[in-house]
Amino acid sequence: MTAALRKSAAGPARPKVAHADSRLPQILDAAARLFCAQGYQGTTIRDIAQAVGILPGSLYCHFATKEDLLVAVYTRGVDQICGAVQAAVEPLDDPWTRLEAACVAHLEAILRDDDYARVVVRVRPADVVAANQRLVQERDRYEALWAGLTDALPLPRRSDRKALRLLLLGALNWAQNWYRPDGPSSPRSLARQFMALLRQGTEARS
Amino acid sequence: MTAALRKSAAGPARPKVAHADSRLPQILDAAARLFCAQGYQGTTIRDIAQAVGILPGSLYCHFATKEDLLVAVYTRGVDQICGAVQAAVEPLDDPWTRLEAACVAHLEAILRDDDYARVVVRVRPADVVAANQRLVQERDRYEALWAGLTDALPLPRRSDRKALRLLLLGALNWAQNWYRPDGPSSPRSLARQFMALLRQGTEARS
Amino acid sequence: MTAALRKSAAGPARPKVAHADSRLPQILDAAARLFCAQGYQGTTIRDIAQAVGILPGSLYCHFATKEDLLVAVYTRGVDQICGAVQAAVEPLDDPWTRLEAACVAHLEAILRDDDYARVVVRVRPADVVAANQRLVQERDRYEALWAGLTDALPLPRRSDRKALRLLLLGALNWAQNWYRPDGPSSPRSLARQFMALLRQGTEARS
Amino acid sequence: MTAALRKSAAGPARPKVAHADSRLPQILDAAARLFCAQGYQGTTIRDIAQAVGILPGSLYCHFATKEDLLVAVYTRGVDQICGAVQAAVEPLDDPWTRLEAACVAHLEAILRDDDYARVVVRVRPADVVAANQRLVQERDRYEALWAGLTDALPLPRRSDRKALRLLLLGALNWAQNWYRPDGPSSPRSLARQFMALLRQGTEARS
DNA sequence: AATGAATGAGACTTCATTCAT
DNA sequence: AATGAATGAAGTCTCATTCAT
Numbered sequence: 129m130t131a132a133l134r135k136s137a138a139g140p141a142r143p144k145v146a147h148a149d150s151r152l153p154q155i156l157d158a159a160a161r162l163f164c165a166q167g168y169q170g171t172t173i174r175d176i177a178q179a180v181g182i183l184p185g186s187l188y189c190h191f192a193t194k195e196d197l198l199v200a201v202y203t204r205g206v207d208q209i210c211g212a213v214q215a216a217v218e219p220l221d222d223p224w225t226r227l228e229a230a231c232v233a234h235l236e237a238i239l240r241d242d243d244y245a246r247v248v249v250r251v252r253p254a255d256v257v258a259a260n261q262r263l264v265q266e267r268d269r270y271e272a273l274w275a276g277l278t279d280a281l282p283l284p285r286r287s288d289r290k291a292l293r294l295l296l297l298g299a300l301n302w303a304q305n306w307y308r309p310d311g312p313s314s315p316r317s318l319a320r321q322f323m324a325l326l327r328q329g330t331e332a333r334s
Numbered sequence: 335m336t337a338a339l340r341k342s343a344a345g346p347a348r349p350k351v352a353h354a355d356s357r358l359p360q361i362l363d364a365a366a367r368l369f370c371a372q373g374y375q376g377t378t379i380r381d382i383a384q385a386v387g388i389l390p391g392s393l394y395c396h397f398a399t400k401e402d403l404l405v406a407v408y409t410r411g412v413d414q415i416c417g418a419v420q421a422a423v424e425p426l427d428d429p430w431t432r433l434e435a436a437c438v439a440h441l442e443a444i445l446r447d448d449d450y451a452r453v454v455v456r457v458r459p460a461d462v463v464a465a466n467q468r469l470v471q472e473r474d475r476y477e478a479l480w481a482g483l484t485d486a487l488p489l490p491r492r493s494d495r496k497a498l499r500l501l502l503l504g505a506l507n508w509a510q511n512w513y514r515p516d517g518p519s520s521p522r523s524l525a526r527q528f529m530a531l532l533r534q535g536t537e538a539r540s
Numbered sequence: 541m542t543a544a545l546r547k548s549a550a551g552p553a554r555p556k557v558a559h560a561d562s563r564l565p566q567i568l569d570a571a572a573r574l575f576c577a578q579g580y581q582g583t584t585i586r587d588i589a590q591a592v593g594i595l596p597g598s599l600y601c602h603f604a605t606k607e608d609l610l611v612a613v614y615t616r617g618v619d620q621i622c623g624a625v626q627a628a629v630e631p632l633d634d635p636w637t638r639l640e641a642a643c644v645a646h647l648e649a650i651l652r653d654d655d656y657a658r659v660v661v662r663v664r665p666a667d668v669v670a671a672n673q674r675l676v677q678e679r680d681r682y683e684a685l686w687a688g689l690t691d692a693l694p695l696p697r698r699s700d701r702k703a704l705r706l707l708l709l710g711a712l713n714w715a716q717n718w719y720r721p722d723g724p725s726s727p728r729s730l731a732r733q734f735m736a737l738l739r740q741g742t743e744a745r746s
Numbered sequence: 747m748t749a750a751l752r753k754s755a756a757g758p759a760r761p762k763v764a765h766a767d768s769r770l771p772q773i774l775d776a777a778a779r780l781f782c783a784q785g786y787q788g789t790t791i792r793d794i795a796q797a798v799g800i801l802p803g804s805l806y807c808h809f810a811t812k813e814d815l816l817v818a819v820y821t822r823g824v825d826q827i828c829g830a831v832q833a834a835v836e837p838l839d840d841p842w843t844r845l846e847a848a849c850v851a852h853l854e855a856i857l858r859d860d861d862y863a864r865v866v867v868r869v870r871p872a873d874v875v876a877a878n879q880r881l882v883q884e885r886d887r888y889e890a891l892w893a894g895l896t897d898a899l900p901l902p903r904r905s906d907r908k909a910l911r912l913l914l915l916g917a918l919n920w921a922q923n924w925y926r927p928d929g930p931s932s933p934r935s936l937a938r939q940f941m942a943l944l945r946q947g948t949e950a951r952s
Numbered sequence: 953a954a955t956g957a958a959t960g961a962g963a964c965t966t967c968a969t970t971c972a973t
Numbered sequence: 974a975a976t977g978a979a980t981g982a983a984g985t986c987t988c989a990t991t992c993a994t
Binding site: 167169170252254255257287288291292294295296297298299300301302303305306318321322325326327328329 | 460461494500505509533
């Protein structure tokens with residue numbers, strides 16, 4: 129509890145104690161890596177501690193529970209994927225171009241670049257009963273970003289824009305289940321293929 | 335299995351075969367229900383046994399390990415979703431119409447009708463190390479069915495047909511993560527919305 | 541219980557039902573083989589049943605408990621090793637020659653020829669709490685035979701004859717722990733070596 | 747092990763090292779006592795934990811598996827019996843006298859003094875499949891000591907010296923199966939009796 | 953901030969045995 | 974004499990978590 133309390137009590141005035149060598153970053157990194165490699169339930173506190181080189185009990189100096197650790201990783205994952213998408217989208221104007229850039233950024237993050245972002249897709253809130261709410265809340269932050277992107281599309285019906293978002297995000301996320309980095313297509317080309325199918329339509333036109 | 339064999343060997347003169355009241359079907363049903371409600375790792379042998387009304391150890395009369403039980407449920411899930419999709423598709427001729435019918439059948443199975451089919455989407459092979467191969471093999475059976483459906487589409491490039499399949503199946507499967515049965519749209523209408531977006535394309539046409 | 545009761549109630553008048561094909565001999569053989577290969581506690585009822593080709597429960601048609609089965613095997617082991625030793629000894633007269641023949645017969649039985657006899661040495665009564673008494677009783681039958689052999693030796697002191705028996709039998713039995721059938725010496729030559737050491741003495745004589 | 751290390755690193759100024767009250771010694775003692783009273787398979791983790799006054803799971807702070815615990819006990823048993831025999835033998839010169847002293851020390855250890863040493867004779871490597879190799883290796887350490895003792899005997903043939911060792915050690919070890927501490931002879935007198943038989947020979951001399 | 957030992961609950965699984973058929 | 978399903982007790986081991994040091 130102490131760690132958690134201290135955390136939430138920490139104001140902006142915090143003097144930044146000289147613990148630059150703290151193991152907290154290492155812990156987060158290891159947790160992110162392991163959660164996305166083995167899943168949340170498949171990863172033990174021992175695994176993480178061992179990866180960092182400390183004892184299991186020592187983790188509780190930084191996190192009150194395993195779920196808190198997950199929430200921290202997950203939150204940072206949402207932060208980072210939000211950042212990646214926003215950075216990719218920002219310089220662009222055209223709604224479709226922006227959406228495609230978002231797809232590329234998203235897919236590169238969850239398939240290749242970022243263990244934290246990967247966790248956001250890998251770990252289902254439904255699998256972590258007690259932290260479910262907090263995870264859903266985080267995920268919603270990210271979905272709101274996407275809602276902004278799809279809402280900007282020149283589609284007549286609101287329902288189409290929503291369906292498009294669900295269709296696209298679902299397809300991208302599910303790629304984690306079958307994508308192999310040594311396969312023929314990169315995350316980028318994959319994202320573009322998906323977008324192309326959606327923009328041009330697949331039916332023959334007269 | 336022996337029970338099943340003896341059953342089918344029983345002549346027509348014997349109306350009620352011995353051990354016809356085996357609890358094996360109940361076990362499978364309970365396992366399917368619990369696996370898809372709580373996940374594989376979130377479901378204990380005790381949970382399943384209790385749901386059936388037997389002792390945990392008694393499960394091992396029917397399955398050697400928890401993973402074997404999962405494989406049995408999963409296999410039947412693939413059987414059933416294959417059956418549902420094939421039944422939906424069979425009377426139809428047009429490739430697009432067939433694909434849409436498949437989407438509807440798939441979505442209805444994994445969102446509403448069928449605990450077994452649900453498990454196929456809910457449980458990731460990657461989360462069950464020792465049975466991973468067997469699960470992937472089963473899942474591939476189902477994907478082959480879809481490959482047949484998309485390959486029949488009048489699309490110029492092979493790569494487009496494959497991408498379309500991955501896009502569509504991913505989007506449908508991911509729906510398990512956000513779909514609420516008490517929401518506004520049914521699995522059927524959802525499937526049709528997705529298909530419409532894909533067929534007509536989303537870009538404004540001149 | 542029924543099996544046990546029936547057994548002990550069986551008088552000599554028993555009409556020998558025409559069950560020549562009964563599986564009882566097979567069961568005993570398999571049990572002897574497995575008990576001496578894996579030990580008593582290391583052998584399960586399932587192992588034995590499977591070796592015979594029946595179901596575990598079916599064993600209880602023949603034996604009331606696993607320990608009863610052990611006692612049956614053990615008893616027959618004592619019978620057989622007694623028989624083997626007596627047969628080897630009978631035609632001989634000289635006490636030392638008789639003792640050596642006994643050693644050879646004993647060692648051949650417990651190292652090479654006879655799974656039943658092997659069990660007598662392999663399974664310690666101390667390891668089978670509930671049947672301990674019955675096993676000790678059986679073992680004593682065999683030791684009595686040896687007492688006869690050593691008592692006939694022309695040694696001055698009674699205590700020497702007893703010590704000799706314990707020394708010899710212990711050394712022979714322990715051979716089960718190190719003897720390898722593909723090694724350089726046969727059970728027979730081994731027995732003779734041991735006897736030679738004991739008869740001639742090892743100390744240099746003036 | 748870490749505790750032990752820290753202990754030895756502790757300077758003389760600190761009289762009571764942290765964790766000096768570890769229960770590891772108690773665990774080993776209890777395990778030795780129980781393994782030799784009930785056998786390895788007859789002793790449960792619960793038995794040992796209860797004897798120490800901790801929970802079964804707590805044993806796994808010190809040993810990864812039950813077999814590792816056995817190996818630890820066994821190894822220490824070999825250490826101790828080696829030590830006892832070497833101490834008994836060291837001040838002596840005559841090969842026969844040394845051998846007799848070794849017999850006495852061995853028998854006192856495995857029959858009376860030392861639970862650890864007792865385990866070395868009580869538990870057969872063959873009964874503990876997974877740790878078999880490690881146990882055999884330990885036992886061989888001890889046998890090498892004996893080989894040294896018998897090789898020093900003034901016997902003409904090498905094969906005689908080896909046979910003598912096997913005969914003697916086997917007879918001594920097997921005593922665990924019949925020796926009763928309240929009986930007429932002590933381990934010491936027993937060892938001497940055995941040695942006397944072997945040295946002088948049993949056959950009448952002219 | 954970290955350690956090392958311990959907890960307590962519970963996980964999967966095994967196994968001798970029973971019993972209706 | 975045998976089956977097949979079930980029992981009930983127990984077995985080893987895992988794991989998140991705690992806490993004095």
